[in-house]
Amino acid sequence: MATTTSSRRLPTSQALLGAIVVLVGILLLLDTTGVVPTRDALLYVPSIFVAVGVWALVQNHFRNIVGPVVLIGVAGAGQLVALEYVTVDQVVVFWPVFVIAFGLSIVLGQFRSHVHDTDDAYTSAFVAFGGIDKRNISKAFTGGDLTAVFGGTELDLRDAVIEDRPARINAVALFGGVDVVVPREWNVQMTVVPVLGGASDDRPRRETQHDEIDLVVTGFAAFGGVSVTD
Structure with missing residues (x-):
């Protein structure tokens, strides 16, 4: 802590x-x-x-x-x-x-591997002209901020646990890309604003899904993209 x-x-x-x-x-x-x-x-x-x-x-x-x-x-x-x-x-x-x-x-x-494990409840990543991937394994994940400028960053949350829902991630992609990998069962709400860019939840749709929101992804993408995958 x-x-x-x-x-x-x-x-x-x-x-x-x-x-x-x-x-x-x-x-x-x-x-x-x-x-x-x-x-x-x-x-x-x-x-x-x-x-x-x-x-x-x-x-x-x-x-x-x-x-x-x-x-x-x-x-x-x-x-x-x-x-x-x-x-x-x-x-x-x-x-x-x-x-x-x-x-x-x-x-x-x-x-060397570009995937770095962290057990911090809050994850921050800034990438400029490069790339870095992080895997969060916290048992009390609360959120994070991810910024990619002419580069790319990925945050893997498949081993993370959320106690106080929803967790919140603010993502900014400027001529770059931000990827958030989540467990398939998570209910993710995206409010990312694309400006000549893209924002999407690329996970396959399921017939049943719980109503409680697990993760909120906000921010904006300009000439870049923010995506949620599993």
Whole structure:
């Protein structure tokens, strides 16, 4: 139970992403309305995404390395260009690094499993330019938040138990995919909003199903998808 409490004290990946979007929006609004000139502050927006990459490394306990490192590299290069330390042409010559990073992600995938077990009542996952799968085996599962940005994440709940129904998962897929695997008998309610994306419960329909809702999946998908499978 102590593990669960400590994990809840940390800001979720979606809270961090939302805060960044709000901050950038405020800076843009202040600049476009002429209230306060914020162009100098906007120059440092790429550094925010460097912080997101570092957060992704820490949150996933350095299990998913390639994706966050790519994000840090791209954002870091963008920051150097914005501050005019380097030119775009000087940065572009390093594009083969992305090919190397892609190859490393394949190699690393051959030597270790991408499925990570957790017994936390609340599961959080953030993926950027990569992928990570988690299996929750908690006997008191309450919910989670799953975010995939140019990547994919899967949460397997087939060994999880819900005591206080319904459990709630907030899923965000931006140019990526979020998959939630649940026991076949669970009654799942989906309220995901697709924006040029998709949200679906892909489990086969059954003739009988209990009325009590076991799991509620909310969130949104933009140029990506959120799915529930068994």
